[in-house]
Amino acid sequence: MATLGAAVGLGNLWKFPYMIGQNGGGAFLILFILFTLILGLPLMLSEFIIGGVGKGNSYSAIKKLAPQSSWRFIGFVGNINLLLIMSFYSIIAGWSLIYLGHATLNHFDALAAESSHTLFVQMMSSPILMLIGHTLFCVLTSWIIYRGVQKGLERASKIMMPALFLLLLLIIIVNLFQGGFAQAATFLFTPDFSKITGKVFLDALGQACFSLAAGAGALCIYASYLKDNSGLTRQSLIIVTANIIIAILAGLAIFPIVFRHGLSPAAGTSLIFETLPLALGALPFGNILGIALFVLFLFAALTSSISLIESPVAFLEKELSLSRRRSTVMVTSIPWVLGVIYILLWNHPLGVFDKVIHLATNILLPLTGASLVFFVGWKIGQTKIANFLQLRSRLLIKLLTYGLKVIVPLTLILISIMNQF
Numbered sequence: 001m002a003t004l005g006a007a008v009g010l011g012n013l014w015k016f017p018y019m020i021g022q023n024g025g026g027a028f029l030i031l032f033i034l035f036t037l038i039l040g041l042p043l044m045l046s047e048f049i050i051g052g053v054g055k056g057n058s059y060s061a062i063k064k065l066a067p068q069s070s071w072r073f074i075g076f077v078g079n080i081n082l083l084l085i086m087s088f089y090s091i092i093a094g095w096s097l098i099y100l101g102h103a104t105l106n107h108f109d110a111l112a113a114e115s116s117h118t119l120f121v122q123m124m125s126s127p128i129l130m131l132i133g134h135t136l137f138c139v140l141t142s143w144i145i146y147r148g149v150q151k152g153l154e155r156a157s158k159i160m161m162p163a164l165f166l167l168l169l170l171i172i173i174v175n176l177f178q179g180g181f182a183q184a185a186t187f188l189f190t191p192d193f194s195k196i197t198g199k200v201f202l203d204a205l206g207q208a209c210f211s212l213a214a215g216a217g218a219l220c221i222y223a224s225y226l227k228d229n230s231g232l233t234r235q236s237l238i239i240v241t242a243n244i245i246i247a248i249l250a251g252l253a254i255f256p257i258v259f260r261h262g263l264s265p266a267a268g269t270s271l272i273f274e275t276l277p278l279a280l281g282a283l284p285f286g287n288i289l290g291i292a293l294f295v296l297f298l299f300a301a302l303t304s305s306i307s308l309i310e311s312p313v314a315f316l317e318k319e320l321s322l323s324r325r326r327s328t329v330m331v332t333s334i335p336w337v338l339g340v341i342y343i344l345l346w347n348h349p350l351g352v353f354d355k356v357i358h359l360a361t362n363i364l365l366p367l368t369g370a371s372l373v374f375f376v377g378w379k380i381g382q383t384k385i386a387n388f389l390q391l392r393s394r395l396l397i398k399l400l401t402y403g404l405k406v407i408v409p410l411t412l413i414l415i416s417i418m419n420q421f
């Protein structure tokens with residue numbers, strides 16, 4: 001449940017629609033699914049193996065598994081990258097908080113496309129508002145981590161996840177009747193392979209890792225808390241499938257609205273915030289549905305943000321023997337400060353915010369991910385891997401270790417490096 005919570009989040013609801021919108025539709029979807037299955041899944045399993053066998057966060061587990069080597073450095077970089085991800089994640093979650101406020105104040109009622117755009121622009125031009133959202137979300141995440149109430153959150157997700165699923169389904173059904181659905185389905189499901197460029201490749205890879213919460217070692221710590229790892233392989237398959245389904249549902253919820261109102265699918269980070277209020281505003285009880293939707297968004301974001309913070313906190317506790325409280329404050333203050341800097345530089349021509357998203361998801365995530373897989377392939381014996389994953393078929397074991405040793409890391413590195421030139 002915790003890993004499913006880490007995987008499903010703003011990556012599916014906010015990032016996937018904007019990525020597929022910017023990368024031309026169907027062809028991106030196919031690449032995303034392909035990369036999730038052949039690269040993301042082994043990556044996820046590798047993190048489970050490191051954390052489960054080495055019993056710790058990525059750094060401490062690798063240190064234990066390969067004491068004399070400098071491999072642990074990957075764990076360190078991974079933890080830094082988790083903080084980098086949190087720094088922009090928290091800003092987007094902050095936007096969801098602000099939109100929750102709008103829904104509560106009934107601001108979506110009978111909204112026209114233009115006013116929806118204005119609503120978003122107003123938020124963008126108010127650093128104070130963004131600062132409040134960002135700060136609240138950081139505080140909320142650290143409070144959960146510090147109080148150790150993740151378990152309660154995970155239990156709640158048994159209700160919240162299906163609720164999110166149903167609400168997305170409701171928006172999709174409404175879309176079916178209000179127009180734009182056929183166009184959206186064509187956009188999402190008819191691949192135009194001429195649209196595939198190096199950028200589309202890289203974006204799809206980054207999205208596959210990001211959406212699964214895999215690549216930076218966040219999942220190691222989750223596996224280390226497991227007493228019994230039976231069924232892990234099967235559960236990973238369920239997580240991967242659920243993650244893809246939620247992303248597609250988010251696409252089917254957003255794109256009919258885009259086409260119905262003649263908006264641009266390539267609007268970028270603002271896409272869901274400019275479209276969802278339009279659909280909600282046109283519905284009876286739209287504000288109540290809006291409140292429910294943004295509460296569920298925040299919930300999904302929180303179960304992901306705790307996975308971004310938990311591993312670096314565990315690192316400080318273990319390696320520097322700091323208290324849970326101190327570690328939590330130190331760890332959350334880094335992404336908070338970074339986020340404040342992005343907000344202050346919001347209209348700077350360098351486009352710092354978008355650059356950080358690109359660096360953290362498309363470059364660092366695949367590179368540290370490749371190193372983690374490589375480490376598992378070469379440094380943890382075939383027998384240990386087979387035992388941990390409880391695999392019996394010799395062929396499968398051979399195939400998996402070969403994949404982990406050569407194919408997966410090489411592909412990850414090639415795609416992430418290729419696009420830089």
Ligand code: PHE
Pocket residue numbers: 006007008009010011012085209210211212213214216218304305307308
């Ligand atoms: N997978 C999360 C989401 O989709 C984000 C995340 C990325 C979490 C990397 C942990 C590590 O929202």
